[in-house]
Amino acid sequence: MISPERSSSQSPRSPAGAPFLSISVTDPVRMGTGVQAYISYRVITRTNLPEFEGPEKIVIRRYSDFEWLHDRLAERYKGVFIPPLPEKNAVEKFRFSKEFIELRRQALDLFVNRIASHPELKQSDVLRTFLQADEEIMDRARSYETGIFKKPADFLQIFKDVQSKVSDVVLGKEKPVEESTPEYEKLKNYIFELENHLTEAQKQAYRLVKRHRELGQSLADFGKAIKLLGACEGDLMEKVFSEVGSKSEMLSIKLQREADNLLFNFEEPLKDYVRAIQSIKATMLDRANAFRQHFDLDQERKYKELNLEKLKFMNPEKYAEAESEFREASCCNFSLRNS
Known part of the structure; x- marks a missing residue:
């Protein structure tokens, strides 16, 4: 349990x-x-x-x-x-x-x-x-x-944004960016493999519980049927059929209890493990999104640095003002990355 x-x-x-x-x-x-x-x-x-x-x-x-x-x-x-x-x-x-x-x-x-x-x-x-x-x-x-996000239009817009983002990646317009270190890749592969194994184990546990319930129900139905059949026969056969029916019903009760035991102590814990793995994957997605944001900010910084260098030679008068704004924006981006 x-x-x-x-x-x-x-x-x-x-x-x-x-x-x-x-x-x-x-x-x-x-x-x-x-x-x-x-x-x-x-x-x-x-x-x-x-x-x-x-x-x-x-x-x-x-x-x-x-x-x-x-x-x-x-x-x-x-x-x-x-x-x-x-x-x-x-x-x-x-x-x-x-x-x-x-x-x-x-x-x-x-x-x-x-x-x-x-x-x-x-x-x-x-x-x-x-x-x-x-x-x-x-x-x-x-x-x-x-x-x-109560309005249906909000959900539709979210769907369109995600669809557009996926299309950009698939068509090569935007390459997905994600942190990739040997340790992290090893952990990520382990999580994915573990999820597959646990999901398969949970499916098998579900089938096992279902099989116990079905067999228990079949034995209960058989017990009732054999007792009715015995009632149509003579005293001797009725007694034999009644005993067989009673044994079938007892086995049915045991199988149902065993099914409950398997459900609470085997299938449900496996389902909980699968849910935990999915939560871990959600945490990994947060990490990937944070890394993507960091990458975008860094690309923006490099772009602004390039523009600043161009401005230094093309318009020296505005360079000092632009440099000050750039330094201020860089400090803000640094604070955002570390918040």
Whole structure:
């Protein structure tokens, strides 16, 4: 079963005076009806850290609140590994099943405790807002900060920009720039290979769980059928068929339990590893984008230096003024690269 990763320094049972931050995601409850239905969770925070409002705080959160926390951290902490969220399930049939709800609760509990155990992320005011703000404040924060790209035209423009950028690279108009050192390339290849292996292992785990469930259901159906058949026969055959049916139903129950065990202790951890790899790749993308920005700034600097040298010979009167502006812009670019 997935269990939150909590260090001993984050437990209320730590030695007196030792700082701790313990978070529990509990009591999932279905709220609303129809397409507006969702699951709410009680998020319980216990801590002795002075930046928090008190030793214990209980708030109600829904999945979109956890998404808000993840996205705000990803925006503010570029290049830092942000723990992954469990994926959504839009299929109504499975979205509110007990099994799915419990798997998601465990994954959300793991998500917030990973953040709480991170030396940088746990100090974020975003995390404190998530853990302490009342529902009204949380709703306002979520609506305000997720409303940046509400218009369909905004999404269309983003898509066009990405499409144009990809086309430029494919057609050779712009060559992709990315840091390439032996150590980084080795790490990147390892991450990609690991993702492939974990994804394949997760697929096999899914098939194994599915096979156990199907076999269990088949044995349950067989047990019921053989009992009905026995009821149509004489006393002796009825007893034999009834025993066979009972054994089949017992095996069915064992297989279903084994399927649950495989799901919680094998398939779900593998899915969590795959999500973690995807988060690592997102961090690597942030790194690549930062390197690209650095490269563009450096190219711009070189271009301006060239123009400045031309100006030195062609228009000496404007050279001093242009040189001063260039030095000032160079200092700004240096500050931007190191911020």
